[in-house]
Amino acid sequence: MSTIKMKRVLTTPALIAFGLAYMVPLGIFTTYGQVTVLSNGHLPIAYIITLAMIFFTALSYCRMANKLPIAGSAYSYVQYTFGGKIGFLVGWAQILDYLFLPILNYLVLGIYLHDTFPFIPAYVFVLGALISVSLLNFIGIKLINSVNFTLIIVQLIFIVLFVFLAFTNVDHSPETMLKPLQISPHDFSGLLSGAAVLCLAFLGFDAIATLAEESNDAQKSLPRAILWTVAIAGGIFLIVSYSAHLAYPIWSDLIGKEDIASLYVVRRVGEISHLSGNFMYNFFQAAYLTGVFASAMTAQTSVSRIFYAMGREGVLPKQIFYKIHHRFRTPYLSIIFVACFSLLSLVLELSLVVSMISFGALVAFTFVNLCVIKSYLGKVKGSTGTAIFKYGLLPLIGVLLSLWLWTSLDATAMIVGLIWLAIGFIYLVYLTKGFKCMLPSIGHNELNSIIKD
Template identity: 45%
Template structure:
C-alpha cells in the first residue's frame, strides 16, 4: 500500500513506500516490526520507572502505591485503545497532533500538538537529570553537569545515526532492566520469607490508612510511567503495516509495562513497609535495595537504572523529533523541521533542536520537569479519547450497538479517567501547563497573523 501526502501550498508529494531508497527527504524508512515497536515503547517507559517517584508516591498514598498503579493502568489501557483506533484512521507521524488536527481542525490540532511538546520535550530532561543525580552521587569527584552533557551528546549521535541503531542499544538496556527486576523480585521473596513476620501479603494493596482520595492523587503522578505507548504512535511512518502493528504494540507496551510496575511496587513495599521512616523520599529506592540485597544490589540498581534513563532519553528524543517533523512538514512550524536528511532519513534539524533544549537540564529541578510532563501527557490522552468519538461516530457516522461500544463508550470512559487524573494534579502543574498553552496561542496567532491566514492543510489520501 502506498500512502500519498500532499500539502496544499507545496507541490511536493510524499510517497511512503517500503524499501524506497530514493533521495526524497520527506520519507521515513519503514524498518520497524512489532518486536521493535514494543522494545521502543518499553525503553521509553523504563521498566524501572517505579523507582523514579517511588518515595514520593509511597508517601502520597501512605503505603498503597501498588493500588495506585492498578488504577492508573486501568485508565491507561482505555486510552491506549483510543490511540490504536486513531492510528488505524491516520497512520502518520505526529501522534496527538495529527489525530486532533484531522479530527477537530488545524487550530485545535496545533494547540494539541503544542501541549504535547510540553510532555515530549521535557521527558528527555527528566532522564538527563536523573543520570546526573545518580552518577554524581556515585562518582562525587565528577560534577553532575558533566554526566548530563555527555549523555546529551551521545544520545544525539545515536539518533542522528538512525532509529535502527537506537533499537539495537535499547535491546541491551531493556533486557538488563528486566533481568534486574527478576533478581530484585527473587531476593525480595527470600527476604520476606526469612523474616519472622505475620504481615499480610495484601498489605501493599490495602493498609489501615487506605483511602481513595490519596490513592487517586498518587495515580495521577504515576501516569508519567506510561508515556511509552504514546511514543510508539509517533513511529507510524517507520513501521511496516502500521494500522495493525502500531495498535498491537501500543496495547502490548501498556499492559507489559503496567504489570511490571505493579509487581515491582508490590515487592518493594512488601519488604519495606515502613514508608514513614524514609530519610529522603527522592532516595527511598536506595533504602529498599539496601534492605533487599545490601550494597551489592544498590550498586547493580544504580548502574541498571542509569542505563534505563539513558534508553528513555534516546527514544524520547526520537519521538519528539517526529512530532516536530510532522508539524514542520505541515507548515505549523518552520518547514526546516519537516525535512529528512542523511542516508538513514532522519529529521536532523528536529533532533538537534531537541538536544539544545535538553541543555535546560543543567538549570531546572526535577519537580518542575515532572509537573510539566504530567500536564502535557494528560491533556494529550484526553484529546485522543475525544478524537475517537468525533472521528468514528460523528464524521464516519458509524451506528449500531457494537460501534457505540467500540467508538463511544470505551473512549468516553478513557476520557473521564484521564480528566479524573488531571484534576488530581498539583496546582503547580496547572500553572506551568496553562502558561505553556498561552505561549502556544501566541505562536499560533503569529503564524496565522491573528487568524487572517490559515495554517497549511495537509491532505492525506491513500492509494
C-alpha cells in the first residue's frame, strides 16, 4: 500500500481554474452552428435552459463532495453509498468519458494545426501534445495549475475583445438587441434539442471533485469551486452566444455550414470592426487551441485520479494505479497508462470519439443525484419539509433531467457505452469470482484518515 500522499496545494481559485480549463471557455464555438440552427437562432435561450438543468446535478456534487472529500468523484460517492459492485460499474462507465476526452483534444489539435501547417503531418502535432501534456501531469498539479491560469487568460482576452467588438459595431436598436431573446411556441422543441446538446459543454465540472485529496480544504473548497465554475462558464457562454448573434443575426445562412459556423462569426466580427487581414480569425485559432490543450491536461489529470482511487480500493491493480511518485507526489503510473491509451488518437476518427464521451458522464450524473437522496434524506436534522426539498426534490429533478438527456444520445454512443459496460460487468464477475466474494475496498479507518488529513 502506498504511504506517500498527494500534495494538498489547490485553493478554491485553483480548482475553479481547473474546472474552466476542462470545460474550455471557447468551447461554445464547437457547437455554435449546430445549436444555433436547432434553436432557430436562439442559442442564448438554449444556454439558459441548459444552465438551469445542470444546476441541480451540480448541487448534488457539492453535497457529496462535502460528505466524502476523497479522490474518485462519482466512483467514490457511489462506492460508499450503494456498495462496491454498483460503485465499480459507475466508475467503469465514468472512465469512458474521461479516457476519450484527452483523445478528442489531441485529435482536434492535430486537425487544426495540420490545416494551418499542411506540410507537417497531423500525427506530429498529436504526439507533441500528448507528450507535453503527460510531462506536465507527471511533474505535478501545482505546475498544471499555473499553466491553466495562463491558458485561460489567453481565452478570456479573446472573449473580452470579441464581446467588445460585437457590441460596439452593431445596430443598437431594440429590435436588433432583443431578437436573439424572442421566442415563439414553434421554437420550443428546437430549444430543448439544443439544450441537450449544450449539456456537453458542462460535463467537466465533476472533474473538480477528482482533486479532493489535492485540495487544501476539500469540504469547503470543492463545493464552492463546483458552483463557481458552473456559474462562470454559464455566464461566459451566455454573453458570447448573445454577442455572436448580434454580430451575425441571419442564422439561416449557417444552415449546411454548422461545423464551421464559428469561423464565419469570428470573421464577421473582424470585418465589422475594420480590423486588418485575418486578425480575429488567427487570434481565435490561437486562443481556441490553447484551450483545447488545457482541456487535454485537465482531462488526463482527472482520469489518473479516478484510476488512483480505484487502485487504492484494489479493483484495479494496486502495483500500477496506487503508486505516488516520491518526488512529484503524482500518480505517475496512472498518468503513463492514460498517455499510452491516448495513442489511439493516432488511429481513431474524430466522429467516433465524439460519440463516446457523453455516455459515462450521464451515468455519473444520474447516480450522484441518487447518492444525495440515499445519503441525506431522512438522516439530517431540521425541518422535514426543508430536507425533502434539499435532499429529495432537487436531486430527483437532477435524476430525471439526466435520464432525459439519454434520449439525445445517438445510436453509436449507446452501442459503444453498453459494450463498455458489458466488459466492465465481465471484469466485475471475475473480481468477485462470480459474485461469491466481496469487492476489495479500503477500510473505514483509512477513509477517515484521508478525509481528516
